[in-house]
Amino acid sequence: MERTGQALHTPRAAGVVGIIFALLLAAAIILVRLALPDGPGDVNSGWLSNPSRRGSVQTALNLIPFAGIFFLWFMGAVRARIGEAEDQFLATVFLGSGLLFVATLFGAAAAAGSLLATAGASGADSKLQLWVFGQHFTYSLLTTYSMRMAAVFILSTSAIGHRLKVLPRWLSVLGYLVALTLLFVTDSVAWSELVFPLWALVISLHILVAGSRARRAPAVSS
DSSP: OHHHHHHHHHHHHHHHHHHHHHHHHHHHHHHHHHHSOSSTTOOOOGGGGOHHHHHHHHHHHHHHHHHHHHHHHHHHHHHHHHGGGOOHHHHHHHHHHHHHHHHHHHHHHHHHHHHHHHHTTSOHHHHHHHHHHHHHHHHIIIIIIIHHHHHHHHHHHHHHHHHTTOSOHHHHHHHHHHHHHHHHTTTTSTTGGGHHHHHHHHHHHHHHHHHHHHHHHHHHHO
């Protein structure tokens, strides 16, 4: 009975925490994109003296740790739902890419936070140098490493879901397309990072709906 109760609650938990993660990460990305220049090639650091834009970035940085926590919970709930049927190779890629995504996401947030904390104490010349280094470092962690680890996570999740028939075919195809976008587009197209929280939101809603149908089915048959 205990395992049955856990099986019934896991889809709901995975769906709820996945939705929370998607909303937190999307909000953080939107706040950063609205406050910061378009890309690492722009060395204009005027936003550092704008309290409103600095506040938006700081709010985004405060959201990221909670997004990472809910993502780890989401990973655990999804893996518990797969259970003993998981493929060891894909499960290892799933777990490793998810953990690396959180690590690089936290690293990007720490780099941006350090930039905010130290920019006001620097002189004019050193501020420009600090901005160039800090922005390139932050964008590299976010777009080159974090989003690519997210792409690997999506690929492994979609492959596991398709192989075990946990995800419908269209959702697996959507996952592959989102992963390709994160692998090859995020370096050159602003706002493309939003496809990851959007995918997480769609997956979470599907898990909630599928779990609700599975709970109603025994009640109808009885």
